[in-house]
Amino acid sequence: MILYRHIIKEHLFPFLYSLLILVFIFVMNYAIQILDQIISRGLDAAVVLEVFVINLGWMIALAIPMAILTATLMAFGRMSADNEILAIKASGLSLQHLLTPVIAASIVMAVLVVFFNNLILPDANHRTANLMSDIARKKPAAFIEPGVLIKDFENYAIYVGDAEGRTGKLKDIKVFSDQPGEDPTTTVADSGRVKQTPGGEYLQLTLYSGETHSISSDNPDQYFVARFDKQTSFIQNVDSRLRRTSSSYRGDREKSAQMMLNDIEEYRKARKNYVVSLNNSLDSLSAGISRLDSLSQVHAPADSLGQTDSITTLAQWAEAVNATSRRKTESLKREKIEIDRIARRVHNQDLQIARYLVEVHKKYAIPVACIVFVLIGAPLGIMARRGGLTVGASYSVLFFILYWAFLIQGENLADRLAINPFTAMWTGNILIGSCGVYLILRMVRETKFIDFSGIFIFLEKVTSKVTGSSRRAGKHVSVGISRLPFRIGSQFVGILPLYVIRTFATFTLGFFAAIVIIFTVVDYVSNSKRFTNIPIGEVVRFYWYYLPWIVQMVFPIVMLLATMFAIGQMAKHSELTAIKAAGRSIRRATIPLLLLGMVLAFGSFYIGERILPTANTKRSTLLEEMNQMRSQQSKGSYRRRDFHRNFYYFGNQNTIYGFEEFRTHPLKTRNVWRETFENNRIVERIQAESAVYEDSTWQFVNGTRRVIQEGGSEEMAFDSLTDNVLRASPEEMVVKIKSPEEMSYWELQDYIDKSRRRGENVDKYQADLFFKIAYPFMNIIVILLGISVTARAGRGGGSLLFGLGLLLVFSYWIISRFGLTLGKNGHISPQLGAWLGNILFLTLGLLLYRKVDR
Numbered sequence: 077m078i079l080y081r082h083i084i085k086e087h088l089f090p091f092l093y094s095l096l097i098l099v100f101i102f103v104m105n106y107a108i109q110i111l112d113q114i115i116s117r118g119l120d121a122a123v124v125l126e127v128f129v130i131n132l133g134w135m136i137a138l139a140i141p142m143a144i145l146t147a148t149l150m151a152f153g154r155m156s157a158d159n160e161i162l163a164i165k166a167s168g169l170s171l172q173h174l175l176t177p178v179i180a181a182s183i184v185m186a187v188l189v190v191f192f193n194n195l196i197l198p199d200a201n202h203r204t205a206n207l208m209s210d211i212a213r214k215k216p217a218a219f220i221e222p223g224v225l226i227k228d229f230e231n232y233a234i235y236v237g238d239a240e241g242r243t244g245k246l247k248d249i250k251v252f253s254d255q256p257g258e259d260p261t262t263t264v265a266d267s268g269r270v271k272q273t274p275g276g277e278y279l280q281l282t283l284y285s286g287e288t289h290s291i292s293s294d295n296p297d298q299y300f301v302a303r304f305d306k307q308t309s310f311i312q313n314v315d316s317r318l319r320r321t322s323s324s325y326r327g328d329r330e331k332s333a334q335m336m337l338n339d340i341e342e343y344r345k346a347r348k349n350y351v352v353s354l355n356n357s358l359d360s361l362s363a364g365i366s367r368l369d370s371l372s373q374v375h376a377p378a379d380s381l382g383q384t385d386s387i388t389t390l391a392q393w394a395e396a397v398n399a400t401s402r403r404k405t406e407s408l409k410r411e412k413i414e415i416d417r418i419a420r421r422v423h424n425q426d427l428q429i430a431r432y433l434v435e436v437h438k439k440y441a442i443p444v445a446c447i448v449f450v451l452i453g454a455p456l457g458i459m460a461r462r463g464g465l466t467v468g469a470s471y472s473v474l475f476f477i478l479y480w481a482f483l484i485q486g487e488n489l490a491d492r493l494a495i496n497p498f499t500a501m502w503t504g505n506i507l508i509g510s511c512g513v514y515l516i517l518r519m520v521r522e523t524k525f526i527d528f529s530g531i532f533i534f535l536e537k538v539t540s541k542v543t544g545s546s547r548r549a550g551k552h553v554s555v556g557i558s559r560l561p562f563r564i565g566s567q568f569v570g571i572l573p574l575y576v577i578r579t580f581a582t583f584t585l586g587f588f589a590a591i592v593i594i595f596t597v598v599d600y601v602s603n604s605k606r607f608t609n610i611p612i613g614e615v616v617r618f619y620w621y622y623l624p625w626i627v628q629m630v631f632p633i634v635m636l637l638a639t640m641f642a643i644g645q646m647a648k649h650s651e652l653t654a655i656k657a658a659g660r661s662i663r664r665a666t667i668p669l670l671l672l673g674m675v676l677a678f679g680s681f682y683i684g685e686r687i688l689p690t691a692n693t694k695r696s697t698l699l700e701e702m703n704q705m706r707s708q709q710s711k712g713s714y715r716r717r718d719f720h721r722n723f724y725y726f727g728n729q730n731t732i733y734g735f736e737e738f739r740t741h742p743l744k745t746r747n748v749w750r751e752t753f754e755n756n757r758i759v760e761r762i763q764a765e766s767a768v769y770e771d772s773t774w775q776f777v778n779g780t781r782r783v784i785q786e787g788g789s790e791e792m793a794f795d796s797l798t799d800n801v802l803r804a805s806p807e808e809m810v811v812k813i814k815s816p817e818e819m820s821y822w823e824l825q826d827y828i829d830k831s832r833r834r835g836e837n838v839d840k841y842q843a844d845l846f847f848k849i850a851y852p853f854m855n856i857i858v859i860l861l862g863i864s865v866t867a868r869a870g871r872g873g874g875s876l877l878f879g880l881g882l883l884l885v886f887s888y889w890i891i892s893r894f895g896l897t898l899g900k901n902g903h904i905s906p907q908l909g910a911w912l913g914n915i916l917f918l919t920l921g922l923l924l925y926r927k928v929d930r
Contacts, residue, residue, distance in 0.1 A: 079164070080177040086155060087178065091147035098139035099132070100886050101591065104629075105598050106131060107893055127207060133200035140189055141445040142476050144182060148453030156458045171519055175454055182450040189443035194332040202330035206323055220246065220270055225724055229279070229311050231255050233724060244270045248756060249283060252734070254722060261290040263307070266756045278310045289758050296763065299782060299789070328435045336432045343432070347425035354418045360411055430497055434490045437501035445479065448505050451512030455519035479504045480597055572660070573668040579645065580669055583638040591630045592623070610702050618702070621695035624688045631680055632854040636885045639669060639862025652867060662928050666863045673856040680852040685820045692818045725809050727801040730754065740806045743769060748776065750799070759784055762797065769806055774799040804830065821848050840900035846910035847896050857918050858888065864924030888917050
């Protein structure tokens with residue numbers, strides 16, 4: 077029992093670490109997709125937290141088998157590397173005894189996951205579906221923000237130059253109204269005040285010292301100006317409440333296995349009835365065809381023939397025969413249409429049955445993978461004779477990809493009825509389990525899984541032939557060549573700094589490979605439907621363009637984990653103690669890592685400015701092409717077209733344009749106006765039927781120009797009038813940002829200027845702009861955190877502090893993304909939102925770094 081407890085204990089912490097890392101990757105992938113969407117709707121923090129908590133169900137269910145595989149590899153690999161396996165064999169126990177506690181634990185875990193998949197996960201998925209549906213229907217709260225054209229209120233657009241949030245006072249106000257059945261108006265005022273009515277159903281807008289301009293919809297020549305000292309209006313407020321609903325409908329992933337089996341039984345009964353109807357219709361069609369084998373079997377009515385020897389009678393007979401033949405043919409066509417309809421229903425029942433059976437088998441196949449991964453992880457870890465992250469990450473990623481490839485592709489094939497659901501869901505378990513049994517047999521025979529000795533022997537032979545020396549001398553030469561870079565580097569930076577950097581780099585490369593591959597697989601699992609019927613080459617090309625973004629995203633995570641593992645390994649082997657004994661401080665010894673972090677920060681910024689925008693643009697274009705492939709559209713027939721109603725655009729600070737309709741490619745505008753303001757008054761208004769853009773110049777077509785003064789107004793009609801303010805092209809006016817990552821820092825800054833001219837809220841773009849600078853600095857801060865947390869652990873207490881380190885990286889990433897989203901949606905300033913995570917964790921890192929040598 078002592079041995080069994082020791083083995084289980086060796087698996088426990090690697091399992092928890094692996095589970096946390098995998099769940100974090102799932103959370104990160106999910107947060108990137110929905111965080112901005114849910115926060116932009118003005119949800120409370122509790123609701124946002126609820127979204128992530130209830131989604132943890134499916135993340136944990138998928139992560140547990142993989143965490144078991146990683147833990148098994150790491151635990152048995154470490155025991156083998158520390159000669160514990162050899163000691164167990166020397167005590168007379170066979171290697172099979174090592175598997176007993178782990179397999180027993182995996183069986184218990186598999187049973188728990190089965191119950192979890194059937195009792196907890198369906199309800200969690202159902203609650204998620206209801207909550208996300210409620211969030212999608214919720215409208216974000218409307219805020220009166222200075223310098224932003226607010227179009228959230230129905231039939232109103234409001235612009236204020238300045239606003240006091242606590243008092244509700246407004247200055248420099250412009251209100252554009254287009255109520256159905258009323259004349260469109262523009263109201264300008266020097267100041268005002270806004271407040272909600274009791275219950276919040278309406279906004280009470282009180283304006284002071286202003287004027288209202290309107291044009292009659294029936295007679296455009298009638299122009300009205302009304303000046304006022306005080307004007308009060310009520311505008312219907314946006315209903316921004318989150319209304320909870322509880323739909324009883326459940327999708328396939330919102331049901332337990334028993335629920336789906338009951339549904340399958342109903343589908344099978346319906347299918348049986350459709351098959352009976354189909355057979356009856358086929359029999360009827362067959363009989364109808366046999367009655368219409370030849371024209372000679374078709375007889376015309378006798379009373380329609382009359383005399384049989386005249387040409388007229390022959391024509392009547394032929395017409396009667398044709399009419400009878402047409403009636404019977406039409407009857408057969410209707411029967412065929414009915415048969416096709418019934419056949420489609422039978423096929424749909426088969427698709428539903430297959431889809432539900434796939435989900436039923438999946439609820440049991442994934443838990444059984446816990447046992448399968450133990451069968452393959454234990455012998456791999458023991459035979460590799462190495463422990464730790466290298467073994468765990470490399471082999472885990474390999475079998476993780478293999479297993480999910482079988483699972484995903486099997487589900488796609490089963491959903492198309494190409495293979496049966498059992499084969500689709502269990503093939504991966506069967507094949508990997510067979511490999512595990514085979515490896516266990518090799519483990520019993522004490523055979524290495526991979527033997528690299530042949531490679532080294534080959535290198536020794538080549539070296540001896542090149543140098544003309546013996547194989548022994550060749551071995552020394554080859555070893556010397558392999559150590560040459562280290563010796564050269566030590567001459568420039570020193571042995572200790574180079575050793576620290578080399579250890580850090582080794583873990584960095586391993587983590588990068590593992591996390592990037594796992595992130596890619598997780599993304600493919602989460603979005604597999606978008607690759608339906610897409611050639612595999614296009615999918616590979618998509619992820620090739622996606623790779624720079626993934627690398628940029630996981631860069632800080634890898635830096636922190638690599639730092640913690642590198643410093644942790646040095647602490648475990650008493651190397652930190654030796655450094656202190658030699659009179660060197662740990663802070664001084666780790667300065668190379670901080671300097672390397674600065675270099676990596678500049679490298680991250682370079683990737684974000686030079687490589688990432690181009691790659692993201694190509695990925696976005698390829699994704700559009702994939703969408704067209706699925707909808708069977710040719711690539712050349714697609715062209716982006718922007719269409720807007722009631723479109724506003726600021727030509728400059730005192731000039732605004734309005735378009736009732738605005739479309740590009742080809743350009744089409746209707747009912748265009750331009751108003752020029754001076755000291756909170758409208759001094760000029762141009763109204764035109766349309767506007768055209770030629771030779772970098774806008775022309776108003778068929779309209780009226782009014783110059784408005786204190787004593788009246790001057791009116792001039794025109795066929796064509798050149799605009800001298802607006803210089804932006806139609807494409808520049810409506811250009812939309814698909815993703816901030818598609819633009820460099822300077823391109824995004826230019827886009828912000830253009831968006832501000834349209835009166836849009838640019839906080840979200842400014843937050844992204846500041847984040848482009850803040851994000852690379854995360855690489856320095858996480859290295860500082862990694863050194864501070866891990867170095868203090870020493871040889872004892874490592875598990876607790878390492879767990880704290882993992883919590884730090886999770887918290888850092890979540891707070892940084894959460895702060896960015898809050899800044900993008902105006903809840904805090906864009907600068908603070910972009911730098912919030914850096915500020916908090918840099919402060920924490922510096923406080924901990926001061927105590928590293930204590």
